Amino acid sequence: MRNPTLPTDLGLQVELPTIMPRSKTRPSVHYTAAQRAIEEDPEIPYLTEQELVERIQQLRKERNAVILAHNYQIPIIQDLADFVGDSLQLAQQAAKTDADVIVFCGVHFMAETAAILNPERTVLIPDPEAGCSLAATVTAEEVRQWKANHPNGVVVAYVNTNADVKAEADYCCTSSNAVQVVQAIPEDKEILFLPDMFLGLYVQRMTGRKIHLWMGECHVHAGFRAEEIGDALRRYPEADLLLHPECGCVSQCMFALAAGDLPPERTYVYGTGGMVRHVRQSPAPIHLIATEVGMLHRLRKEAPNKQFIPVKADAICEYMKTITLPKLYRSLRDMVYEVRVEEPILSRARHAIERMLEIT
Numbered sequence: 001m002r003n004p005t006l007p008t009d010l011g012l013q014v015e016l017p018t019i020m021p022r023s024k025t026r027p028s029v030h031y032t033a034a035q036r037a038i039e040e041d042p043e044i045p046y047l048t049e050q051e052l053v054e055r056i057q058q059l060r061k062e063r064n065a066v067i068l069a070h071n072y073q074i075p076i077i078q079d080l081a082d083f084v085g086d087s088l089q090l091a092q093q094a095a096k097t098d099a100d101v102i103v104f105c106g107v108h109f110m111a112e113t114a115a116i117l118n119p120e121r122t123v124l125i126p127d128p129e130a131g132c133s134l135a136a137t138v139t140a141e142e143v144r145q146w147k148a149n150h151p152n153g154v155v156v157a158y159v160n161t162n163a164d165v166k167a168e169a170d171y172c173c174t175s176s177n178a179v180q181v182v183q184a185i186p187e188d189k190e191i192l193f194l195p196d197m198f199l200g201l202y203v204q205r206m207t208g209r210k211i212h213l214w215m216g217e218c219h220v221h222a223g224f225r226a227e228e229i230g231d232a233l234r235r236y237p238e239a240d241l242l243l244h245p246e247c248g249c250v251s252q253c254m255f256a257l258a259a260g261d262l263p264p265e266r267t268y269v270y271g272t273g274g275m276v277r278h279v280r281q282s283p284a285p286i287h288l289i290a291t292e293v294g295m296l297h298r299l300r301k302e303a304p305n306k307q308f309i310p311v312k313a314d315a316i317c318e319y320m321k322t323i324t325l326p327k328l329y330r331s332l333r334d335m336v337y338e339v340r341v342e343e344p345i346l347s348r349a350r351h352a353i354e355r356m357l358e359i360t
């Protein structure tokens with residue numbers, strides 16, 4: 001059977017971009033204000049993990065709150081959440097919840113997406129400094145300049161962007177639907193894809209479309225190397241490889257597949273939600289996971305009888321890990337930190353997100 005995550009023609013050539021990566025300062029989460037508040041709190045440092053869990057359970061009922069968590073969250077947060085998922089699934093859950101409060105355990109742009117889809121509800125994030133190195137690679141002003149240079153361009157913004165950047169976009173997309181979103185744009189349109197160049201290159205190869213790429217990257221995924229992928233597949237000949245499209249080696253892996261150096265029947269490119277669906281139905285006993293390591297907890301829960309091996313054990317997103325049990329408790333207790341997006345950014349960003357949701 002054809003592998004749906006690879007192009008029909010593996011040898012398909014695409015033009016590589018000529019613009020250079022832009023260097024940006026990566027936001028620091030070394031010691032956040034929320035962490036300081038926990039340490040100075042008169043109650044929280046003295047509570048056991050069990051007590052924190054009990055209080056969270058009590059408060060979520062009292063506040064009619066739903067806890068949404070991304071697949072990269074630490075295990076205890078995933079285990080407590082009402083729903084664990086990828087960026088698209090979390091946005092869809094946020095859009096349909098009837099809870100009064102959404103506590104978003106993930107990074108800031110994800111909570112912002114929930115707030116954009118639910119302006120009438122209270123959206124909280126336990127630590128507002130939980131940023132994203134990829135989202136930090138592009139500003140709204142830079143997008144405006146880029147659009148000015150391509151007046152007929154259609155802007156597709158990956159969900160890993162701040163709300164004011166989404167407001168400049170025609171469409172939003174996530175790792176699970178970027179190919180579909182680009183395919184829905186008429187062939188004669190010029191596409192400006194931002195900010196992840198590796199996802200953009202993957203979409204370019206899958207669709208055969210000429211795409212202008214913003215040269216942003218996620219510091220966690222950019223570090224994956226094609227040699228590590230090849231080595232892992234050789235070491236585990238019975239394993240499937242699941243590769244996130246943000247990985248820095250996705251394009252090289254595509255070339256290696258075309259050259260016959262990687263096996264197309266064992267190599268899959270998926271966002272985190274696609275990885276969950278794959279392991280549920282794949283007969284492979286072992287899966288090699290090329291993404292942030294929080295994913296392994298989720299996959300082990302989904303398929304406890306299968307073995308999951310990280311391709312890069314130090315692929316850890318410090319932004320995702322800033323969300324902890326004490327911060328989740330404080331968030332529900334003190335109703336902090338509220339995430340709000342104001343007009344006119346709200347309506348413009350919402351339009352781009354809704355156009356994506358209509359396609360998927």
Ligand code: 13P
Nearest residue numbers: 086087088174175271272
């Ligand atoms: P997913 O949408 O695949 O969960 O990815 C989100 C993300 O931040 C990947 O680094």
Ligand code: SF4
Nearest residue numbers: 132133134218220317
């Ligand atoms: Fe952002 Fe990368 Fe962390 Fe995902 S893994 S939230 S893209 S920094």
